[in-house]
Amino acid sequence: MHHSKPARTAVCGQRNACERIAPPFTPIKAYTGRRLNVRIRNPRNFFAGVIFLSFGLCAVVVGRDYPMGSALRMGAGYFPLVLGALLVVLGAVICATSLFIPGEKVEPIGLRPLLLVLTAIGAFAVSVDSIGLVAATLVMTLVAAAASPESRWREVVILSIALLGLSIGVFAYGLGLPFKLLPF
């Protein structure tokens, strides 16, 4: 993505409205006989539109082989195709309007919490069936704790042991949910 690096500002509510309007960043230049200067004036809407557009396209493309049926007897492909097409249209409209009507820029993305929280969840998913709940709990809490710069390691160790006790005591024994606890 080609953001001009946005200034880090502490509290978004404190800034006045005009500062929050996105500066027209990185023009998309198209050469069509004469120069067009298209700018994304509303980045939030533009990227939202892209997401909708891609989901819609995906639905239409993946769903094209499902039997359509008729309006009387709708096949498996009827409803998804209608929805997918609608989503494509809406996504395109949202993208298109974002080129003309200005809006707020996207707040900077905090990579550390994003990546580490997702990794922690992923680690739990990968490990819970293979090496069991005990290890999964420990791995997950340790990775998750690293997501916040405020975490202190002594606290984290105590916290993860306490959570381990809770998850085994309450979920595995208390509620009797069938967990594999240990790797062997």
Place this chain on the structure above:
Amino acid sequence: MELLSDLQLGFTVALTLQNLLYCFVGVLLGTLIGVLPGIGPVATIAMLLPATFTLPPVSALIMLAGIYYGAQYGGSTTAILVNIPGESSSVVTCLDGYAMARQGRAGPALAIAAMGSFFAGTVSTLTLAMFAPPLAEIAFQFGPAEYFSLMVLGLIAAIVLARGSLIKAIAMIILGLLLGIVGADTNTGQFRFTFGLPQLADGIGFVVVAMGLFGFSEIIANLERRAKRQVIMAEIKGLMPTREDLAASWKAVLRGTGIGAILGILPGGGAVLGSFAAYTLEKKIAKDPSRFGNGAIEGVAAPESANNAGAQTSFIPLLTLGIPSNAVMALMVGAMTIHGITPGPQVMSERPELFWGMIASMWIGNLMLVILNLPLIGIWVKLLSVPYRLLYPAILLFCCIGVYSLNNSAIDVGLALFFGLLGYLFIKLDCEPAPLLLGFVLGPMMEDNLRRAMLLSRGNPTVFLTRPLSLALLLVALALLMVVVLPAVRKKREEAFQE
């Protein structure tokens, strides 16, 4: 009086020791998450669903309902004392509640909030008891065409009442509908959008979607903000409101209850909308609007009554029509399905003990909440001093365990991760996730009813317009849509959400 005997049945169910206990657990948890910012009722209910597997359905639903309305009480406590809305429905309470607290009048503000909530809870419980049976009668006459039109109305209302951009809300709903039909088609058995994963044959679990969109993504966003939560707690000197306070606020409580109850019934409504609308109204009709924001007690009484009333009346469409009106109700549909109950008008006649037991428990739960919230207020505020760095790993872990144990499926956790990422992007891009979840739950129902309606009418799409009930529902939907497109109303809507 049939109502009395029904309510009596309800109370005999709700007053058993076990159900009282689960009601208490529900409202206690609700208060807890209401006080704590960063975790809401949707994620909590999703997290606790697996824990209710072994319970009888009545107890499970009583507890889950308690979480929702309990959160409305808890949210006001922190809004008033420390200017942090624990729940989005308490955002407006901060304005005048915290102002009162700074003037040393935190006690009366808390007392009025709790008393208003209790009054609203009582009224809306009665409303639920009175209006649900006749509505269910009407619902019995619904055919597939009516159900389809009703869902269209519901989704349109959800768009109209949502905050932010209309067109993005529509796109979110359609995306939700699409995600809802992933899995084996119920009519033809065709696998749709399963991408070769056998785990997707039964569709994506609603808990997976809810947890990702409302649980995981919130945690990431909260960590990013890292706003220093400076807890400057206002001192509480005496809880009793003065005679002037009561005189000033009883009308506001009445108005708030009315607005909240009505907006709660509407699809897309619920607790949040009512509190905003009630506050705006109080400010509009006040003799001296400038008092608002500077500690006007009506500014606490009205929204707090409204959010509690709305939380409770939003059960009406679910229990009578089987249609969820907001994200929490969408989860309740899931909870009922897990316990083998199909939400809809037949619940009342086939499982009267469940229906009336739940209603009676709501009133009992409200009573418990007053007791929990007023004398024990100090404990709740102490909780706020638990730093977020200790809370979020716990929330994250319990969310993961919750998602996993629904089907003992690690794939579900992976899917929830995907929805967490998607939800985070939606937060960044200003897209409200609630309409998506609503569409997700309604997707399969809508397709099914559309198919059946078309089959019954021999492929004639005018069936939606020729059946009077269906036509009426569609006309209401159209009117709602027109209203929002009209520039004057649109401006009002934006103003109302600006507050």
